[in-house]
Amino acid sequence: MNLHEDQRHDEDRLLDHSYDGIQEYDNPLPGWWKWVFWASIGYAVLYVMYYEVGVGTSVMDDFDLQRAAFFSAQEAQFADLEINEATIAELSTRPDLMAAMRKRFESNCSTCHAADASGLAGPNLTDEFWIHGGTRMEIYKTIRDGVRGKAMQAWLDRFGPAGVLTMSAYIDSIRGTNRPGPRGPEGKQLDPDDLIFSVEPAAPPATTDPPAPPGPAVEE
Ligand code: HEC
Numbered sequence: 001m002n003l004h005e006d007q008r009h010d011e012d013r014l015l016d017h018s019y020d021g022i023q024e025y026d027n028p029l030p031g032w033w034k035w036v037f038w039a040s041i042g043y044a045v046l047y048v049m050y051y052e053v054g055v056g057t058s059v060m061d062d063f064d065l066q067r068a069a070f071f072s073a074q075e076a077q078f079a080d081l082e083i084n085e086a087t088i089a090e091l092s093t094r095p096d097l098m099a100a101m102r103k104r105f106e107s108n109c110s111t112c113h114a115a116d117a118s119g120l121a122g123p124n125l126t127d128e129f130w131i132h133g134g135t136r137m138e139i140y141k142t143i144r145d146g147v148r149g150k151a152m153q154a155w156l157d158r159f160g161p162a163g164v165l166t167m168s169a170y171i172d173s174i175r176g177t178n179r180p181g182p183r184g185p186e187g188k189q190l191d192p193d194d195l196i197f198s199v200e201p202a203a204p205p206a207t208t209d210p211p212a213p214p215g216p217a218v219e220e
Contacts, residue, residue, distance in 0.1 A: 070100075071163060078162040085197040088136040091169035101170035108158075112151060117174055118181030121151060125171055126179040131187035134175060135194050140168040 015024040029037075050056040057065070081087050091097060106115045112122035123131060132142045144164045146154035155164055175190075 071160075074100075074166065075160050075162040078165060081162075081165065083137075083140065083161070083165055085136045085195070088140060088165065088169050088172055089197050091166060092173040094169075097166060098170055098173050101166055104163075104167065105170055108155075114181065116179050117171075118179040119183045120181075123186045124179070124181035124183055126174050126177045126181070127185060128176055128178070128190045129185035129187045130190055133188075134190035135196065136168060136172050139171050139175075140164060143167055143171070 013026045015026055017024065051058045078091075105113075105117065109117070109122075112120055113125055114120045117125040119125070123129075128134065130138070132138060132147065142152070144154060144156045144161075146152050155167065159167060
């Protein structure tokens, strides 16, 4: 193609009408751009057909699988632990575990106990008052077995022993934070002496030694 032909080809694409001498130029999108455009539409159709309608694993399925894998890994990790006050107290001091349990609480328990556990149809779990007892093992048993004849179901089938254990640790971690709820106190106030085992929040190691005086500068 010589220069002359090329120019004529460009002029061909000038549209007929002229506005005060200004002519419109028909400048189509490049072929590669249109190709990508149609390919992305085709891809979207195939994606929906495969992942949402067909046999592919959708984002939600994938999420469920990953969540199930997370909880069964946790199950294995905590399976050998003895279930007692000390174990629950120790688990309740693990920040990563408690963050995961907060999410689990929000998705399973918030309809009745509110997302911040301050109570709705179910009692406030952040105060010092307990209908079924507020020691760690009593809370564990309430979650495991539920309350017969009340909306509170038994969670053992759903969560497994490790899940009930770690959920009890979560309730332990929020017990006594006294978030104001709509229901007011219900049940009996927990006597701190009934807590067979209590852990204080991690304090810096107590040291009676005065800080060491600065030593002579070390030359390297
Ligand atoms: C469908 C509603 C509902 C859901 C969901 C629910 N609960 Fe409950 N829960 C209740 C009710 C109602 C009670 C009070 C039972 C009673 O009055 O004896 C209760 C009581 C409790 C208690 C004992 C409170 C006390 O004062 O002794 C604990 C602990 C508890 N729930 C934890 C949980 C946890 C953890 C979850 C989520 C895994 C959960 N609940 C999900 C309705 C629910």
